[in-house]
Each structure stands twice: as structure tokens, then as C-alpha cells.
Amino acid sequence: MTVTSMMSGPGEGTLADEPCGLPRHPVHHSLGTDTWNEQYSRPEGALDAVMLFLSFPDAAPRSAPAEIAADYFPATTDFFLRASYGAFRLDADIGKRWVEMPRPSSAYGIQRDWAPDMRAAYLQDALAALEPEVEFGAYDIVYLVADPDAPGVDSDATKVVNFQQPLKVGDAEVRRVVTLFEGRPPDRNVLAHETGHVFDLPDLYNRPDSGHGDWDTHVGDWDVMGSQFGLAPEPFGWHKWKLGWLDSAHVSCVRAGGTSLHTIQPLGAPLDPGGARGDTRMVVVRTASDEALVLEARTPVGNDVHACTQGVLLYRVRADIASAQGPVEVLDGHPDTGACHGRSVQPELADAPLGAGESYWLADEGIRVEVGDRTAAGGWQVKVIRE
Structure with a gap:
């Protein structure tokens, strides 16, 4: 299984022919407005998501799935309802139990800059374990929640993972998943930020070359895609x-x-x-x-x-x-x-x-x-x- 943080190839479908719009470029999450990249879900009407929960042999979860889900919903649904003026609703089904991974949490090397082979192994094991539990084809968005108390789980590793080619899980094709490794309570608005990537929105923060330094020099508190901690997270x-x-x-x-x-x-x-x-x-x-x-x-x-x-x-x-x-x-x-x-x-x-x-x-x-x-x-x- 090959995974990447990039999507290639523009889609079609005019969004705006206004002279003040900008053309979309083949860069990751371009802010061009003339076309929509059809590889991403459009946040219009209602989309269905599923939140699933992964445990590990080296730890016993301390929280029930419903307790963890309450950290994210309905808050994330409400965020998008407000941001979209009621034009978009995110509905989420919540998994009822922990599904155990085949390997200990420490075996996957979970971290922010994850080695591609280790990340691929994690996703391969996760989707294989979950296949009997859910019909992936029924959902537009998949959230995979790792046990936050497992010793190998790094909360800095939360991100959206895109597949270069859709991954077959049973009869369904999965194009991307949101992998959550958050502690409790999670970062404020973290799920709204990650879900923004599912809709082709870019990160607006500044990542220093060393990984240390000021991340918020571009937009500060303005827009959730800059910082999930921002005081003014309304999307631009x-x-x-x-x-x-x-x-x-x-x-x-x-x-x-x-x-x-x-x-x-x-x-x-x-x-x-x-x-x-x-x-x-x-x-x-x-x-x-x-x-x-x-x-x-x-x-x-x-x-x-x-x-x-x-x-x-x-x-x-x-x-x-x-x-x-x-x-x-x-x-x-x-x-x-x-x-x-x-x-x-x-x-x-x-x-x-x-x-x-x-x-x-x-x-x-x-x-x-x-x-x-x-x-x-x-x-x-x-x-x-x-x-």
C-alpha cells in the first residue's frame, strides 16, 4: 500500500468565473477558485462520516468510544454548520467498540514525520481489522481514532492521509482517512482542521525548517486552517x-x-x-x-x-x-x-x-x-x- 500527502491532477467543474477569482494550480491544496478538484469531497448538503476506534495489545483503553466521540461531536458538526451558513452538515456514525490492532502501539513508530513504510503498515493493519466491522462504501469520510492512552501513540501525529491510488477495502474504495492520535481532551477544533483538508483546504501555518520556532506568523488566530487553537477560527x-x-x-x-x-x-x-x-x-x-x-x-x-x-x-x-x-x-x-x-x-x-x-x-x-x-x-x- 502506498500513501502520500499529495494529490495529483486537477479536476473539472467551474466554481467561479468572477474576474477576481484565481486559477487553480497543480500544487497541493491550491486556493484557485476556477475549478474543483474532483478527488475531494464537496462540502455541500450532507456528508456521512464514520468514527472508528483502534486499541493495541500493549494497553487497555481507559475511555469508552462514546466518551471520546463526545470530544468531537456535535462540536465539529456545529462548526461547519455555522461556517457554511447551514449549507453543509457533517453527520457521523460512531463505532461502538474498540477494535484491536494485531501489533503493539510501539511497533508502528507513530510520530509527526512518520516513516512512510511504518505509516502504511499501520493503515494496512487498521483497515484489515476494521473491514468486518463497517461498510466503508457507505461513508464519505473515515476517522480512525487510536487509543490515546497507548504508550506508542504520539498526539502530534494526527493528520489526513491520502492514498496515491484508492485502497480497496472489501467492495469499497477508500481515498483518504483522518488518523487521530489526540490525547484527552484533544486540541481545540483539531477535527475541524483535519476535516478541512478532506475538502482540499491547505495548512496556513508556517512550519519552521528546524521544526522549532514560530508556527503562526502567516495568519495567526485567523482561520482554523492556521491553528486549531486560534481565537478566531472562522474560515476565511x-x-x-x-x-x-x-x-x-x-x-x-x-x-x-x-x-x-x-x-x-x-x-x-x-x-x-x-x-x-x-x-x-x-x-x-x-x-x-x-x-x-x-x-x-x-x-x-x-x-x-x-x-x-x-x-x-x-x-x-x-x-x-x-x-x-x-x-x-x-x-x-x-x-x-x-x-x-x-x-x-x-x-x-x-x-x-x-x-x-x-x-x-x-x-x-x-x-x-x-x-x-x-x-x-x-x-x-x-x-x-x-x-
């Missing part, structure tokens, strides 16, 4: 556009030079079902063939209820940059200050949004963003001046 508007939860009616596209005025509604607030054309959630300025500047309003609502600052957030998107290489960069509207020290994963970016009366100048692009007053409906007035 760009991610919602890519996934189909927002469409071009919610995007105000700055196509030419001059001055344009916009009113942006808070990203996490419910959509207006009767007035999408007046319900702008993003302002997008195409700055290069593969790059765009995005403006969106973030407030402490929805998944961002614990955010400690609010305002108009600016960030760059690059469709030609792979996952974990910096496809999104938050622009710091207050570079000399920080916020939420002791709670934020990156206090320097926690106060990145611009407030009323503040502005940001992007000299290289010749773009100035000015934030005006709040509207009676809670939106933010912004002016974009493009040379």
Missing part, C-alpha cells in the same frame, strides 16, 4: 468561496483603477436569504495572475465568538503556493502592537483588523484601503483606492 471568506458557501453575489470585485466604495457585512453573521446582491462578505482586488488582496469584516460572532478584536481584516491569497508554504498572509493593520497576550497563538496578528478611521497602504500594488464607519445593520464601510 476565500475558503468559503472556494467551497461554494459564498458565491460571486457575495464578492465585490475591484477590477480597475480609481476609487470604489463598499459595505462589507460580518463574515460570521448569517447570510441574508433574500438579498444576496446586497450582502457583500468579501472585497477582492486581483493584484497578479495568481494573487489577490482580500478584505473581510471579522466580528465576535459565530465561530469567532472568542475573537478579542474586530474590524476589517486584510490578507493576500496566492493560488500557486502549496499547503504549509504560505498561500495566505494576513496583513497587520497595527504592526506596532498586539492583543490577547496569553490567549492568542500570535498576539502580533490578533489586532490585525482595521477599525473605523484607519487605513492601510500597499505601496508595491499602489492600493490604499480606508475603513469608514459602521452601518446601522452592523456592516463596515470601506474605500479602496487603486492607482
Whole structure:
């Protein structure tokens, strides 16, 4: 069995023909919006998941499967319901018992940078043990939970594993699994983060070359794909556009030079079902063939209820940059200050949004963003001046 963290080959199916969209590139989890990679599930309507539990001969589980499942559901279902404005529901069936692996937990070398042959052995044994327990073909997403108290289980190893070729399990084909090695309680929003990869979303954190250092310099607390511990984990508007939860009616596209005025509604607030054309959630300025500047309003609502600052957030998107290489960069509207020290994963970016009366100048692009007053409906007035 061969496994890899990469998927190859673009799929078809137009998502957005808006001039401010970006073309999808053959890099891992590209943020292009013009097509959808059909190798990934679309998060629309309802998808069915199954959570299965693996024990080992060298440890007796201390928790029941239902207790562990309660760490993840319904919280993860609720996260996606809020993020998608109710357009997507994740339903999960929960395994009722522990299924024992044939080898001790220490035999698999479980760790973050897992040796491919050891990881393949783990997955081979896991799926073989589970085949009599479940009909894999009935599910869109498979979560494999290892006994968190087994001595060889490393909580840093949690990740999505993609197969270069779909793996046959009985009559079903399995394309990817989410392997959970979390302790209890697990990292906050870890399952929402990993499930985001199942929908072709990239890692937004910065992984230092040495593995030691600051991981959160690209986006800080903003977006669950940056950090599952973030105070403002609502997915970026760009991610919602890519996934189909927002469409071009919610995007105000700055196509030419001059001055344009916009009113942006808070990203996490419910959509207006009767007035999408007046319900702008993003302002997008195409700055290069593969790059765009995005403006969106973030407030402490929805998944961002614990955010400690609010305002108009600016960030760059690059469709030609792979996952974990910096496809999104938050622009710091207050570079000399920080916020939420002791709670934020990156206090320097926690106060990145611009407030009323503040502005940001992007000299290289010749773009100035000015934030005006709040509207009676809670939106933010912004002016974009493009040379």
C-alpha cells in the first residue's frame, strides 16, 4: 500500500468565473477558485462520516468510544454548520467498540514525520481489522481514532492521509482517512482542521525548517486552517468561496483603477436569504495572475465568538503556493502592537483588523484601503483606492 500527502491532477467543474477569482494550480491544496478538484469531497448538503476506534495489545483503553466521540461531536458538526451558513452538515456514525490492532502501539513508530513504510503498515493493519466491522462504501469520510492512552501513540501525529491510488477495502474504495492520535481532551477544533483538508483546504501555518520556532506568523488566530487553537477560527471568506458557501453575489470585485466604495457585512453573521446582491462578505482586488488582496469584516460572532478584536481584516491569497508554504498572509493593520497576550497563538496578528478611521497602504500594488464607519445593520464601510 502506498500513501502520500499529495494529490495529483486537477479536476473539472467551474466554481467561479468572477474576474477576481484565481486559477487553480497543480500544487497541493491550491486556493484557485476556477475549478474543483474532483478527488475531494464537496462540502455541500450532507456528508456521512464514520468514527472508528483502534486499541493495541500493549494497553487497555481507559475511555469508552462514546466518551471520546463526545470530544468531537456535535462540536465539529456545529462548526461547519455555522461556517457554511447551514449549507453543509457533517453527520457521523460512531463505532461502538474498540477494535484491536494485531501489533503493539510501539511497533508502528507513530510520530509527526512518520516513516512512510511504518505509516502504511499501520493503515494496512487498521483497515484489515476494521473491514468486518463497517461498510466503508457507505461513508464519505473515515476517522480512525487510536487509543490515546497507548504508550506508542504520539498526539502530534494526527493528520489526513491520502492514498496515491484508492485502497480497496472489501467492495469499497477508500481515498483518504483522518488518523487521530489526540490525547484527552484533544486540541481545540483539531477535527475541524483535519476535516478541512478532506475538502482540499491547505495548512496556513508556517512550519519552521528546524521544526522549532514560530508556527503562526502567516495568519495567526485567523482561520482554523492556521491553528486549531486560534481565537478566531472562522474560515476565511476565500475558503468559503472556494467551497461554494459564498458565491460571486457575495464578492465585490475591484477590477480597475480609481476609487470604489463598499459595505462589507460580518463574515460570521448569517447570510441574508433574500438579498444576496446586497450582502457583500468579501472585497477582492486581483493584484497578479495568481494573487489577490482580500478584505473581510471579522466580528465576535459565530465561530469567532472568542475573537478579542474586530474590524476589517486584510490578507493576500496566492493560488500557486502549496499547503504549509504560505498561500495566505494576513496583513497587520497595527504592526506596532498586539492583543490577547496569553490567549492568542500570535498576539502580533490578533489586532490585525482595521477599525473605523484607519487605513492601510500597499505601496508595491499602489492600493490604499480606508475603513469608514459602521452601518446601522452592523456592516463596515470601506474605500479602496487603486492607482
